[in-house]
Amino acid sequence: MNLGVMRKPIEILLVEDNPGDVELTTLAFEESEWQVHLNIVEDGVAALEFLHRTSAYTKAPYPDLVVLDLNLPKKSGHEVLAEIKADEYFRRIPVVILTTSLAEEDILSAYNLYANCYIQKPVGFSQFLEVVKSIEDFWFKTVRLPSV
Amino acid sequence: MAEFLTRLLSSGPFIPHGHCYLWNTGLVWLHLLSDTLIALAYFSIPLTLLYFVKNRKDLPFAKIFLLFSAFIIACGLTHLMEVWTLWHPTYWLSGAMKAVTAVISLFTAVTIIPLVPLALALPNPDQMKTANKELKIQIAERQRAETALRSAYDDLEYRILERTTELAQVNEGLKAEVAERQRTEAMLQETTVLQRAILDSANYTIISTALDGTIRTFNKAAQEWLGYTEAEVVNQVTPALIHDPEEVVLGAQALSKELGVLIEPGFEVFVAKARRGEPIEREWTYIRKDGSRFPVELSITALRDSSNNITGFLGIGNDITDRKRALTSLRESEERLQALINNAGSVIYIKNPQGQYLLINRQYETLFHLEQEAVKGKTDHDIFPKAIADTFRANDLEVLAAGVPIESEEVAPQSDGLHTYLSVKFPLFDSEGKIYAVCGISTDISDRKTAEVHLRQQEAFLKSIYDGTEQAIFVVDISEDGELRYTNFNPVSEKYAGVTNAYIQGKTPEEAFGDVLGPIFCQNYVRCLQAGTSISYEEQLNFEEHIIWTLTTLVPLRDDQGQIYRIIGTATNISDRKTAELELQQQKQDLARSNDELQQFAYVASHDLQEPLRMITSYLELLERRYKGQLDPKADQFIAYAVDGAARMQILINDLLQYSRVGSRGQLLEQVDCEVVLQNVLRNLQVAIAENKAIITHDVLSQVNADITQLTQLFQNLIGNAIKFHGEDLPKIHIGIEQRNDKWLFSVCDNGIGIESQYVDRIFVIFQRLHSRTDYPGTGMGLAICKKIVERHGGNLWVESTPKQGSTFYFTLPVLGASAP
Numbered sequence: 001m002n003l004g005v006m007r008k009p010i011e012i013l014l015v016e017d018n019p020g021d022v023e024l025t026t027l028a029f030e031e032s033e034w035q036v037h038l039n040i041v042e043d044g045v046a047a048l049e050f051l052h053r054t055s056a057y058t059k060a061p062y063p064d065l066v067v068l069d070l071n072l073p074k075k076s077g078h079e080v081l082a083e084i085k086a087d088e089y090f091r092r093i094p095v096v097i098l099t100t101s102l103a104e105e106d107i108l109s110a111y112n113l114y115a116n117c118y119i120q121k122p123v124g125f126s127q128f129l130e131v132v133k134s135i136e137d138f139w140f141k142t143v144r145l146p147s148v
Numbered sequence: 149m150a151e152f153l154t155r156l157l158s159s160g161p162f163i164p165h166g167h168c169y170l171w172n173t174g175l176v177w178l179h180l181l182s183d184t185l186i187a188l189a190y191f192s193i194p195l196t197l198l199y200f201v202k203n204r205k206d207l208p209f210a211k212i213f214l215l216f217s218a219f220i221i222a223c224g225l226t227h228l229m230e231v232w233t234l235w236h237p238t239y240w241l242s243g244a245m246k247a248v249t250a251v252i253s254l255f256t257a258v259t260i261i262p263l264v265p266l267a268l269a270l271p272n273p274d275q276m277k278t279a280n281k282e283l284k285i286q287i288a289e290r291q292r293a294e295t296a297l298r299s300a301y302d303d304l305e306y307r308i309l310e311r312t313t314e315l316a317q318v319n320e321g322l323k324a325e326v327a328e329r330q331r332t333e334a335m336l337q338e339t340t341v342l343q344r345a346i347l348d349s350a351n352y353t354i355i356s357t358a359l360d361g362t363i364r365t366f367n368k369a370a371q372e373w374l375g376y377t378e379a380e381v382v383n384q385v386t387p388a389l390i391h392d393p394e395e396v397v398l399g400a401q402a403l404s405k406e407l408g409v410l411i412e413p414g415f416e417v418f419v420a421k422a423r424r425g426e427p428i429e430r431e432w433t434y435i436r437k438d439g440s441r442f443p444v445e446l447s448i449t450a451l452r453d454s455s456n457n458i459t460g461f462l463g464i465g466n467d468i469t470d471r472k473r474a475l476t477s478l479r480e481s482e483e484r485l486q487a488l489i490n491n492a493g494s495v496i497y498i499k500n501p502q503g504q505y506l507l508i509n510r511q512y513e514t515l516f517h518l519e520q521e522a523v524k525g526k527t528d529h530d531i532f533p534k535a536i537a538d539t540f541r542a543n544d545l546e547v548l549a550a551g552v553p554i555e556s557e558e559v560a561p562q563s564d565g566l567h568t569y570l571s572v573k574f575p576l577f578d579s580e581g582k583i584y585a586v587c588g589i590s591t592d593i594s595d596r597k598t599a600e601v602h603l604r605q606q607e608a609f610l611k612s613i614y615d616g617t618e619q620a621i622f623v624v625d626i627s628e629d630g631e632l633r634y635t636n637f638n639p640v641s642e643k644y645a646g647v648t649n650a651y652i653q654g655k656t657p658e659e660a661f662g663d664v665l666g667p668i669f670c671q672n673y674v675r676c677l678q679a680g681t682s683i684s685y686e687e688q689l690n691f692e693e694h695i696i697w698t699l700t701t702l703v704p705l706r707d708d709q710g711q712i713y714r715i716i717g718t719a720t721n722i723s724d725r726k727t728a729e730l731e732l733q734q735q736k737q738d739l740a741r742s743n744d745e746l747q748q749f750a751y752v753a754s755h756d757l758q759e760p761l762r763m764i765t766s767y768l769e770l771l772e773r774r775y776k777g778q779l780d781p782k783a784d785q786f787i788a789y790a791v792d793g794a795a796r797m798q799i800l801i802n803d804l805l806q807y808s809r810v811g812s813r814g815q816l817l818e819q820v821d822c823e824v825v826l827q828n829v830l831r832n833l834q835v836a837i838a839e840n841k842a843i844i845t846h847d848v849l850s851q852v853n854a855d856i857t858q859l860t861q862l863f864q865n866l867i868g869n870a871i872k873f874h875g876e877d878l879p880k881i882h883i884g885i886e887q888r889n890d891k892w893l894f895s896v897c898d899n900g901i902g903i904e905s906q907y908v909d910r911i912f913v914i915f916q917r918l919h920s921r922t923d924y925p926g927t928g929m930g931l932a933i934c935k936k937i938v939e940r941h942g943g944n945l946w947v948e949s950t951p952k953q954g955s956t957f958y959f960t961l962p963v964l965g966a967s968a969p
Contacts, residue, residue, distance in 0.1 A: 020763040027770075071759075100758045123762050123798055124791075125769040 009037040010140060013063035015047040015080060016040065016098075017072055024125065025067070025098075028132035034140050039063065044075025048083055051090055063093060065139055068115075070099040070106055078109055085114040092146055094139055098131075155240060162237035165230070176234060183227040190224030193217075209263055215256045222249035353434070353444065353465035356451065361386035361415035364460060373467060375437030386415055387463065392433045392441070399432075419461045422450040434465065442469045495569065495590040498576065501548055503527040503541055506585055515562055515592075536560060544586045547573045551583060558590060567594040614638045620645075620698070620719040624657075624673055626712065631656050632673050635714075644721065646693045665689065676702040676715055686722065697726040746808060757801055765794040796927075803929035806861075807914060810936040815855045817941065819964065822849035822894075825856065826883065829863040833871065842871050846883035850892060852961045858937045863896075865930045866957050870898035872924060875952060891943065891960040902951035911947070934959075 012029070016022050022040055029036050039060065041047045049055040051063070066084065070077035077097065084090045094116040099106065102120055110118050119135070122128050139145075169175040194217035201213045226249050229242040347354050353370035357363050366381045374390055381389065388396070393413075400413035403420055411420050421428040429447040436442070444465035451460040489496050489509045496509040505523045513519055518531065528537035536559065543556050553574035559566050569590040576585040614621055620641040627633045634652040642648055647660065657673070658666030668687075676683050682703040689696050698719040705714040768791050776784060826849055830837065837844065844867070852859075863883075870881045877899055884895040903911060903918065910916045912935045917928040931945075938945040938959045949955035 018759065018763075020767065024766055024770075100762060121762060123758075123765045123795065125766045125773060128766060 009035040010065070011061040011063045012036055012038050013047065013050060013066045014038055014040045015042075015044065015066065015072060015077065016069045017042045018069070021069070021121065024128050025132065027125075028129050029136075031129065032132070032136055034136055036136075037061075043073040044077065044080040046074075047072075047080050048075070051084070051087075064145070065135075066093055066095045067098050067135075068095055070097060070101055070110070078113060081110065081113045081115055094145065096135055096139070156244065157238060157241060159237045160240075162239055164235045164237045165233040166235060169234075180231055180234065183230040187224045187227040187231075190220050190227065193220050209267065212256075212260060212263060215252075215259055219249070219252045219256045222252045225249070350464075353467075354462070355387060355465070356460055356462045357387065357415075358460045359458065361388075363387065365462075370465070373436070373442070374434060387418065388415070390434050390436075392435060395433055418446075418448055418463065419450065422448045422461055423458060425450070431468065432465075442467055443472050444468060492589075493591070495592075496588070497590075498585045498587045499527075499544060500585050501583065503529075503544060516560075517563070533561065543571065543573055544588075547575055547586050548583060551575050557593075560590075567592050568597045569593065618720070620717075620721070622717045622719075624715040624717065626677075626714070632670060632715075634660055641719070644689070644691070644696060644698070644719065646691050665691070672700070672702065673715055676704055677712055680704065680712070686726075688726075695723075696721055697723045749808070758798060761794055761797055761801070765791060765798075768794065800927050800929075803927045803933070804914075807929055807933050807936060810858065810933060810940055815857060817853045817855055819851055820854045820856045820859055821851050822859070822885075825849075825859050825863055828860055829867060832860075832864055833868055836868065836871050840871050840874060840879050842874070842879040842881060844881045844883070847885045849883070849885050849894075851964055852892060852941075853964060854941055854961065855937075858940070862934050862937045862959070865934050866896040869930060869957075870896055870900060870955075872926075873898070873900040873919075873955075875899060875901045875954075887963065888960070890963045892963055893958060893960055895956050895958050897954065897956040899954040902953055902955050903947065903949040904951050905949070908947050908949060912945070 014022065014025055016025065026038060026040075029038055039050065041050050046055075046057075047066075047068070050057040050060045053060050068077045068080060072080070077099065081095055081097070084093065084095060091114070095114075097110050097115045097118045098121055099118075100121050101107075107118050119131060122131050166176055169179065197213050197217050197220075201210050222245075226242070226245050229245050233239065233242050347365065348368040350367060350369055352367075353373055354365060354367040355363060355370055356365035362383060363381045363385060364383070366376070366378050371377060376389075396417050397413040399417045400411050403411045403417055407420065407424075411417055427447065427449060429445060432444055432446045433441050434444050445468050446463055446465045448461055448463045450458045451462055453459050489507075490511075492509060492511060495512045495515060496507075497505060497512055498507040499505050504525050504527055508518065508520055508523050512523075516531070523531070528540040531537070532540065539558060543554065543558065547554050553572055555570065555572050558569045558571045560569055561567075570593045571588050571590040573586055573588040575583040576587050578584045615638060617638070617640065620643075621636075621638040622634065622641045623636040624632050625635045633654055633656055635654070637645065637647065637649045637652050645652075645661070652660045656666070657669040660666065661669060672683075672685065672687075682701060684699065684701045686697065686699050689698060699722045700717060700719040703716045703718075704712040705716060707713050768787050772784070772787050772791070826846060830844065836842070867881060867883070871879050880899045882895075882897045884897065886893050907918055911918065912931050914932040915928045916932075917924075917926065935945045938961070942962050943960035945957065945959040947955055947957050
């Protein structure tokens with residue numbers, strides 16, 4: 001699939017409770033060459049409701065990519081990751097862990113729960129832009145994902 | 149033989165002699181008659197000869213006449229044989245007969261030759277006539293003598309008459325004498341009766357003999373003891389009857405030797421000495437009529453008449469059977485006693501009241517290397533050192549004074565040193581009840597003494613342990629009823645249990661400590677009995693006064709049959725240790741919690757602290773990006789400072805995080821090749837090395853046990869520092885290694901700016917810096933992390949440095965295989 005020629009925008013679910021990071025991420029994706037629709041939820045529970053289209057998210061789209069922070073209210077990023085990867089319908093969605101933590105155990109448990117990649121949030125906006133660009137380049141351009 | 153006879157007597161194949169004469173009657177008759185007559189003549193001659201020989205007793209050479217007779221008879225027989233063989237051809241027999249005749253004839257011929265000169269010497273009839281003439285002269289002389297004799301006879305008759313008158317006178321005198329004699333005889337009779345009474349009542353054998361030994365007297369005692377009647381012996385036999393011939397022979401030998409003259413074994417043996425006037429008394433064996441024997445002591449004296457001529461001998465014998473028996477028994481008893489004394493293991497001695505030795509036994513001789521004979525007459529002062537002899541004498545005197553046995557311990561020197569004796573000394577009394585000696589029996593009790601002393605020391609030693617130890621010691625016995633009962637508590641046991649030794653003795657654990665503690669104790673004792681070996685355990689004892697923890701050991705003791713009869717218990721108060729253990733456990737928990745908290749902090753630091761920092765940085769940057777040039781230049785500068793500060797803050801936080809993780813998040817130590825680590829480090833530092841034109845050399849590094857990540861960090865920090873703090877010259881760095889005992893000594897040597905000595909400790913403390921951040925950027929965490937890494941690996945890190953010349957950082961790591969730190 002070539003996302004670039006799709007009419008439909010790329011649906012990204014950003015699970016992030018820090019408004020500063022939400023803002024930075026939003027700014028970074030705004031500079032993207034891709035047509036991206038950023039869906040934002042602020043805690044783990046909301047993230048799962050979004051996926052399952054329950055509660056306030058009955059009309060939520062099926063996301064093409066999940067960008068997941070680990071340190072989240074209500075349900076942690078690891079729990080959300082575990083539920084996604086345990087679900088036959090959702091497990092094929094690439095999950096990018098974007099977090100401040102460089103703790104080894106966080107990295108290890110994320111991959112053990114089938115995270116697709118683990119990225120530390122960079123210090124500085126320019127670096128942040130680079131990271132977002134590299135995510136886009138890789139997941140939207142380099143790799144091929146299933147069509148549905 | 150039989151065959152020979154048969155042949156001799158048989159006629160065999162021969163023909164009768166008559167054949168030779170062709171049976172001519174005339175010839176045969178001639179031979180027959182001639183031979184028969186010759187034979188008859190030959191037979192008659194010897195008879196005449198024999199008669200002659202028999203009747204002429206004075207015939208010299210009578211034997212030769214007998215030989216002639218035999219020779220003539222033999223010749224006669226041969227002629228008779230000639231007649232026989234006329235008809236019977238037994239030539240062997242006739243030949244034999246001739247042979248016999250030949251032998252006899254020859255013998256006779258040989259015998260007769262030496263007789264010829266003798267026969268010639270025989271007086272002839274002339275000589276005989278001369279002899280007869282002389283005889284006649286002698287007869288005439290005789291007749292003359294007879295005539296002289298007859299005249300002498302007539303003279304004698306006269307003399308006899310004279311003599312008879314004299315005799316008549318003498319006879320008168322004799323009559324008077326006889327009367328006197330009769331009176332004397334009456335007196336003698338009286339004396340004889342007395343003697344007889346004495347003889348018969350004497351308790352001795354009294355035997356008198358004639359000079360030749362014939363027994364004359366044999367008193368009643370002799371009759372009774374020897375079993376002979378007077379009639380059997382008196383005037384019949386000699387004392388040989390009642391003596392042992394062998395003994396007499398021996399006696400003769402001894403006596404011969406003694407007197408120097410040969411004494412024949414016979415009566416002389418008894419009387420030889422008596423004969424010489426010497427009294428003799430010695431032992432003999434008497435043999436009774438029934439053959440039994442008994443010893444006597446026999447004294448023999450010679451009997452003499454008024455002219456002192458010996459008329460006989462008197463023997464008085466004393467039966468010494470009882471004396472002999474008593475002597476034998478005494479001797480045996482003496483020997484027994486001697487054997488006892490000599491074989492006794494004790495030293496035995498007898499001293500007179502003056503202290504002189506009378507006797508010592510063999511043990512005395514052996515132990516003190518003395519001899520009985522040498523010691524006799526000596527005192528203890530002659531034998532022993534004065535002090536010791538004084539003691540002996542004092543003890544002897546005590547016995548002499550007290551007159552009763554006294555026991556004392558005495559010390560005597562022997563070749564191997566002083567020995568202790570237990571001496572029993574007692575007085576010996578003579579028949580008058582006076583003490584004539586002190587006897588002592590001394591037994592060596594040195595071993596016992598030594599053992600006693602040793603035992604006492606051992607006891608004192610054990611008691612000092614028992615009483616003085618910090619441990620509780622208690623003794624539990626299995627009593628006869630099978631119950632476990634306490635027998636002893638040492639002072640510490642008393643203190644721990646709050647009871648006295650007197651109180652617990654004989655009590656079961658329940659009786660002593662009640663229903664709660666008692667059964668617990670009991671269970672442990674039973675456990676020990678069942679195990680049959682010593683057991684150790686820790687227990688908490690809730691006594692009434694206090695609660696203590698003890699480490700208790702129970703040791704079972706077994707008797708000779710292997711049965712356990714006692715348990716020795718020792719208990720160490722480990723209350724303090726237990727408290728310490730509990731405290732340690734508490735501390736461990738605290739530490740674990742503290743570590744957890746630190747972990748938590750690290751997480752917070754890594755995540756939560758960085759979160760706001762990142763916000764600051766990112767948004768400052770966003771500000772700069774969006775509004776650069778729209779604010780005044782000062783504002784731009786401020787933003788730059790803020791961004792720089794935030795960046796440093798982040799590095800600080802990361803270093804701190806790393807530092808906290810050295811101990812808590814390290815990986816397992818495994819075998820690592822330092823050479824590989826160093827190559828990685830040099831690669832990591834490639835840019836810095838190139839920029840500074842650093843020259844790095846190194847020894848061949850070894851393998852160590854390490855966390856590879858941390859080891860890499862260690863090398864990287866140290867080499868990085870060496871490059872960073874270079875002086876004016878190009879940096880030269882050497883990484884060395886050498887072995888020091890069981891450690892590797894690593895060194896990183898540079899030619900950099902060096903460190904002043906007062907700072908060498910400070911550089912290892914976190915956040916401590918020696919230089920301005922402008923000159924040498926950094927957080928001051930690097931060396932603190934290095935130190936922590938080295939210490940985690942069981943080594944040390946230090947620095948030796950000369951300012952402006954360079955520094956050498958040393959660190960040690962254990963050699964592979966050396967005991968873990």
